[in-house]
Amino acid sequence: MPAIPRYYQAKTRLLDLVNELPDNTPFPPERELSDVFGMSRTTIRKAMDELVLEGRLVRGAGRQGTAVAPRKQVHQLSLDALVQDLAAREQVTVRTIGAQDVINVESVLVRRDEPVGVRSTYLRASRFPGFAERYDGTTPLRRFLSDAYGIRFGELCPWCTTALATPRVAGLLDVRPATPVLSVAWLDHDLRGAPVERSWVVLRGDRAHLTVQGLQLSAPARP
């Protein structure tokens, strides 16, 4: 076996091709590439799979075929806006989870008619009586909790990592399951330190960048 796998050689050649072609150009079918490159379709597909994950190719259903992905329209989403629930949302749903005393508010973040993320917040039902009836789904959640229940929020320490899209999230974001996504989560406390809400945002890595504004750098630890 060569040190450089054949699928990686194929990927390199295909990447050159992608770079030369304008956006949305139809890409040669897998069987044709398999023929031209003298590799099995399986090997070609493995190469193309990575280009799709990297957002360079877009595969369509049926006879649409594969095409060169349009230049990433990357949307800047600020951590601030995500936490405060200020990002444009659609499909806001409020569910009560069984007898678990948990309310879940889920919304799809949309930019230019594209789903770019999912926001999900969990609340204790007993702490927010009548929430499901009172919440209109359009007011930013954090502000609503503040206005309707007098919550004052304390400090926040969000964390961020990568994950693979679950089938459910993949459906909402219009990506294939197991697509890498950016995951941001935080626990919100009130001024007494009691937890108020637990939130979780999943972003399409190829459509959204998370920006951090207002970062306070600690003072350099020097005399």
Next chain:
Amino acid sequence: MPAIPRYYQAKTRLLDLVNELPDNTPFPPERELSDVFGMSRTTIRKAMDELVLEGRLVRGAGRQGTAVAPRKQVHQLSLDALVQDLAAREQVTVRTIGAQDVINVESVLVRRDEPVGVRSTYLRASRFPGFAERYDGTTPLRRFLSDAYGIRFGELCPWCTTALATPRVAGLLDVRPATPVLSVAWLDHDLRGAPVERSWVVLRGDRAHLTVQGLQLSAPARP
């Protein structure tokens, strides 16, 4: 073709198995699973590939075989520490890139003897004369620029997204190429707004979480 692919059924069953077994338990070989499940090895592999990407299985070379991954030892890395270059580093290398007037400082971030990230900074050589000779590789970079060249830094707006590990980064992080990673980048300006350094950090999503402390939330936009 069933609505639920066979590889996904396999993944579900294998996940149950993983959840039952203690950490580091040797996992059945692919050929055996293929036999037991009545699926081709290719299909079994596709299921296991995802479990590996999710950090639930670890594959070894040669006769080591696959094993249940130890509970994620997740290291918290603060954005603050990354920017200020305070995280523990090893293998710090300073290269000058051709005649491009660019200096690259690259280091591997280490936690408990595991590589968890790569930090890479680019500087204009002409702005920092003698940098390669003067920099010792241990002082936090930002502090060194401040001390040795009198740089004062202005505001910062880092951004964050997912990416696939390039072969080079994959080698440094001890993961397979195309593994999803967390990518954090920023452009550092001085007080006059002139760019000083461009930096880039890649983190293993399964080993490191990025935390954001000292986040300044904008005032609620209400009268």
Next chain:
DNA sequence: CAGTGGTCTAGACCACTCT
């Protein structure tokens, strides 16, 4: 040496979409 994961092949059938 035997057994493992990593790669690769040459087929096959399906659901889907365009013409």
Next chain:
DNA sequence: GAGTGGTCTAGACCACTGG
């Protein structure tokens, strides 16, 4: 109907590691 991507099979050879 024809052609696409999505899935699946049953083989094969290789590099590597353990006993």
